[in-house]
Amino acid sequence: xxxxxxxxxxxxxxxxxxxxxxxxxxxxxxxxxxxxxxxxxxxxxxxxxxxxxxxxxxxxxxxxxxxxxxxxxxxxxxxxxxxxxxxxxxxxxxxxxxxxxxxxxxxxxxxxxxxxxxxxxxxxxxxxxxxxxxxxxxxxxxxxxxxxxxx
Numbered sequence: 001x002x003x004x005x006x007x008x009x010x011x012x013x014x015x016x017x018x019x020x021x022x023x024x025x026x027x028x029x030x031x032x033x034x035x036x037x038x039x040x041x042x043x044x045x046x047x048x049x050x051x052x053x054x055x056x057x058x059x060x061x062x063x064x065x066x067x068x069x070x071x072x073x074x075x076x077x078x079x080x081x082x083x084x085x086x087x088x089x090x091x092x093x094x095x096x097x098x099x100x101x102x103x104x105x106x107x108x109x110x111x112x113x114x115x116x117x118x119x120x121x122x123x124x125x126x127x128x129x130x131x132x133x134x135x136x137x138x139x140x141x142x143x144x145x146x147x148x149x150x151x
Contacts, residue, residue, distance in 0.1 A: 026051045027086070027095070030063055031077040038077040041089055041119030048092030050081075073109035073134060084108070089117035094131045094144045105135040108143055116147055 027045055031038035033056035045052050057063055064078055067085060075088025082099055085107030098108055109132045110117055116126030128147035134140040 025082060026053050027079050027081040028053045028055060029077055029079040030055045030057045030060065032057065032060060035076055037089070037113065037119045039119075040121070041077065044118035045092050045095075048096075050092060050095070068106060068136070069109070070134060070140075073111045073132060073140070075110060075113060087111075089113060089119050090131055091118050091144075091146065098133075098143070103133065104137070105133050108133055109140075114147075 027050050029038070029042055029045075029052055031042070031054065042052050042054055060076075060078070064074055064087075067078060067080075069078055069085060069087050073087055077088065079086040081095065084098060084105070086095060087107065087109035089110045090108045094108060098105075110129060111132065113120050114127045114129035115122050117129055126147045128145065128149075130142045131144040131146070132140045133143040
């Protein structure tokens with residue numbers, strides 16, 4: 001019995017580590033192969049300690065529709081991590097908070113492409129922007145706010 005459990009455990013471990021396998025904690029990022037800001041966001045995640053798997057996708061809109069990204073929250077890239085959707089330039093710290101708190105939600109989004117968000121850096125300029133928590137069951141709500149304080 002113990003030998004069988006050890007064999008099953010080893011097989012399970014190997015299946016998740018085999019070439020091409022994706023660990024549940026890996027952020028899978030779907031992006032246009034030519035998008036520079038998406039590549040910068042991927043680098044932001046890697047620097048923050050995430051394992052990232054990049055999937056270049058030429059037709060992002062059908063992918064977003066299939067995954068259930070609300071049109072009003074859309075941005076340039078879409079990611080999946082531990083059952084959540086991450087849409088756009090969401091800071092790594094907010095993804096970590098999402099994974100720690102595990103709210104009942106579909107995911108997080110930073111609509112559009114705000115200047116100063118991860119991957120959208122342009123000098124010292126940082127616009128104020130919100131990270132939105134969204135689900136199919138409740139209205140979207142503000143999960144975090146970044147950038148300078150409102151006047």
